[in-house]
Amino acid sequence: MGLSFSHLVIMVIVFLIIFGAGRMPQIMSDLAKGIKAFRDGMKDPE
Numbered sequence: 001m002g003l004s005f006s007h008l009v010i011m012v013i014v015f016l017i018i019f020g021a022g023r024m025p026q027i028m029s030d031l032a033k034g035i036k037a038f039r040d041g042m043k044d045p046e
Contacts, residue, residue: 003011019027 016024
C-alpha cells in the first residue's frame with residue numbers, strides 16, 4: 001500500500017500551494033540536510 005504516482009503529484013501540488021514556489025528550493029535543501037543527518041546518525045556505532 002505505497003504511494004502511487006498520482007498521490008505524489010497531489011502532494012507536490014498541495015506543497016506548492018501551502019509554501020509557494022519561491023521557498024521550495026530552500027525547503028528541499030533543508031529536507032536533504034535533515035535526511036543526511038538522520039542517515040549519518042543511524043550509521044554512528046554509539
